[in-house]
Amino acid sequence: xxxxxxxFFFEGNQRSIKAKKNIIASFGIKGAxxxxxxxxxxxxxxxxxxxxxxxWLTIASxxxxxxYFDLGIGHGLRNKFAEALVNDNKILARKLVSTTYYYISxxxxxxxxxxxxxxxxxxxQKILNTEMVEQTELVYSxxxxxxxxxxxxxxxxxxxxxKADQRPAISDVFLPIANIITLGIVLLIGSFSxxxxxxACMAISIPxxxxxxxxxxxxxxxxxxxxxPSLKYVDKSLFKDTFTLGMKFFIIQIAGLVMFASSNIIxxxxxxxxxxxxxxxxxxxxxxxxIILGIILTPFWSATTDAYIRNDFEWIKNVMKxxxxxxxxxxxxxxxxxxxxxxxxxxxxxxxxxxxYNLSLMTAILFIFYIIFSPFSSFINGVGKLNLSxxxxxxxxxVYIPLAIxxxxxxxxxxxxxxxxxxxxxxxxxxxxxxYRKIINRRAKGIWNK
Numbered sequence: 185x186x187x188x189x190x191x192f193f194f195e196g197n198q199r200s201i202k203a204k205k206n207i208i209a210s211f212g213i214k215g216a217x218x219x220x221x222x223x224x225x226x227x228x229x230x231x232x233x234x235x236x237x238x239x240w241l242t243i244a245s246x247x248x249x250x251x252y253f254d255l256g257i258g259h260g261l262r263n264k265f266a267e268a269l270v271n272d273n274k275i276l277a278r279k280l281v282s283t284t285y286y287y288i289s290x291x292x293x294x295x296x297x298x299x300x301x302x303x304x305x306x307x308x309q310k311i312l313n314t315e316m317v318e319q320t321e322l323v324y325s326x327x328x329x330x331x332x333x334x335x336x337x338x339x340x341x342x343x344x345x346x347k348a349d350q351r352p353a354i355s356d357v358f359l360p361i362a363n364i365i366t367l368g369i370v371l372l373i374g375s376f377s378x379x380x381x382x383x384a385c386m387a388i389s390i391p392x393x394x395x396x397x398x399x400x401x402x403x404x405x406x407x408x409x410x411x412x413p414s415l416k417y418v419d420k421s422l423f424k425d426t427f428t429l430g431m432k433f434f435i436i437q438i439a440g441l442v443m444f445a446s447s448n449i450i451x452x453x454x455x456x457x458x459x460x461x462x463x464x465x466x467x468x469x470x471x472x473x474x475i476i477l478g479i480i481l482t483p484f485w486s487a488t489t490d491a492y493i494r495n496d497f498e499w500i501k502n503v504m505k506x507x508x509x510x511x512x513x514x515x516x517x518x519x520x521x522x523x524x525x526x527x528x529x530x531x532x533x534x535x536x537x538x539x540x541y542n543l544s545l546m547t548a549i550l551f552i553f554y555i556i557f558s559p560f561s562s563f564i565n566g567v568g569k570l571n572l573s574x575x576x577x578x579x580x581x582x583v584y585i586p587l588a589i590x591x592x593x594x595x596x597x598x599x600x601x602x603x604x605x606x607x608x609x610x611x612x613x614x615x616x617x618x619x620y621r622k623i624i625n626r627r628a629k630g631i632w633n634k
Contacts, residue, residue: 209353210479217360218472222532224367225465228384229536231374236381238448238457239312241464243326243385245448260284261341263568264422265348266486270493274410281345281408282417289338296334303327313452317381325385332389339396342403345411350490352482358395365391436570439577443584443608447600450585454592458537463597466543469528470521470551473514477555480510481562488566497624500563504620507559514555522548546601553609560616563623571634572619580607 229237261284268277308322309315317325343355369387377383404412451459484503491499521528525544529537564573584607591599622628 205353207353207480207483210356210482211476213353213356213360214475214479217356217363218475220360220363220367221468224363224370225468226533226536227367227370228388229461229533231370232379232381232384234458234461234537235314235316235456236379236384238452238460238464239314239317239322239381240325240384240388241460242312242448242452242457243322243329244388245444259344259565262344262348262486263489263566265345266350266489267493269349270490276422278411278414279417279419279422281341281411282413282415283419283422284341285338285413286415286418288341292334292338296331299330300327303330311449312457314457321380321382325382328382328385329389332393335393336389336396339393339400342396342400345408346403347482348486350483350486356479358399359392362391362395365395436573436577439580439608442581443588443604446585447588447604450588450592450600451597454589455596459597462537462539462543463600465533465537466539466547466597469525469532470518470544470547472521473517474551474554474558476517477511477514477558480507481558485562485566488563489568492567497626501624504559504563504624507562508556511555511557511559515552518548518552518555540596540598542595542598543601546598546605550601550605550609553605553613557609557613557616560620561612563620564616567623569619569623569628569633572615572631575631576611576615580611583607 228240232240261280265277265280268274268280303326304323306323307319308326309317309319312322343358346352346355366387369391370384373380373383373387447463448460451463484507487503488500491497522544525539526541529539533539564570584603587607588600588603591603593599595602619628619632622632
């Protein structure tokens with residue numbers, strides 16, 4: 185057994201060895217993150233109640249839209265930084281990092297300055313469909329989440345660098361640590377206050393920024409001192425190269441924005457904030473197998489970039505077979521979770537909320553689609569052949585919102601999940617495997633190879 189593990193982790197293709205070590209480490213880290221995430225939900229529900237928790241989720245999803253204004257630069261950095269490492273070009277790596285930090289800081293700080301007066305003048309009670317929280321508290325809650333998110337996204341680039349260097353396990357540590365701090369703060373403020381949305385927003389949004397700031401200082405002094413951001417290394421010509429690839433990711437992200445970030449708003453306006461809580465709690469539950477698969481897939485994005493540049497197609501084929509087998513196992517896990525979901529909800533949430541079975545069923549089907557076809561998405565992202573995804577994404581943006589509104593009016597949150605399946609999952613299930621086979625067999629032409 186000892187010899188088997190030695191062989192598994194220390195012999196063979198170096199790309200595979202690095203991925204395996206990260207996968208094992210990520211399982212422990214993600215397992216802890218899942219546990220903390222599940223503990224956080226009932227604690228926040230007990231502090232805020234179902235309606236205010238739904239309001240918090242909606243505020244977070246609105247602010248989350250801002251991340252798409254990075255124009256895909258972060259994703260462009262991930263692929264380009266991985267290429268620089270393959271070619272052992274540390275000067276290029278530093279220029280890429282410096283240029284990315286420079287432009288992302290300008291973009292997001294400018295957005296923050298422009299949005300602050302807008303936030304002050306919006307009727308948040310109307311947008312969030314609530315009168316249980318005063319307008320003033322809503323304004324300050326949105327402001328604190330907005331400002332913290334801006335700094336969080338700028339500092340998040342250290343995680344992108346770690347993933348590009350095929351070290352995703354380390355980047356996975358940051359959020360669990362922040363969540364532990366959040367839990368401690370919520371329990372503390374619960375001893376002297378009750379259901380303060382503003383205090384909850386501060387407790388949830390500030391710790392991730394502090395952890396990422398510490399991570400940036402630590403890693404740019406040690407492991408990545410050779411690519412520490414510097415104004416002297418900002419190269420505007422590199423921005424164009426990173427921006428071109430990034431723009432493709434950006435358009436695809438916008439399609440995701442329309443579908444996922446707008447979902448909480450649709451539910452809030454058509455039904456009520458408590459429906460947002462049911463929708464998000466159900467997604468968090470069925471997200472477990474998807475997270476497990478994501479642990480496997482994360483190191484293979486940049487590893488695929490490495491293999492594709494070196495024309496190592498056999499390695500990609502072998503890995504893809506194993507990934508598809510594992511995705512099948514995770515899909516079976518979703519089915520088991522659906523069967524036992526009533527019992528789990530009871531133990532996890534007690535009598536706080538009542539999750540309808542049809543919502544669990546639709547969410548389970550959605551995540552089975554996600555899981556089965558994620559290996560193909562990861563491959564396509566890794567090789568940067570995104571033009572087909574862009575065209576499909578534009579069609580999704582046009583179709584999704586009217587369909588989601590119509591189905592939500594008919595059957596609530598279950599209808600919204602059904603809209604995501606029809607617009608997002610089914611097209612991906614058809615097109616992405618075809619594109620993978622064309623590229624891996626070197627028969628891709630035209631739109632399939634751009």
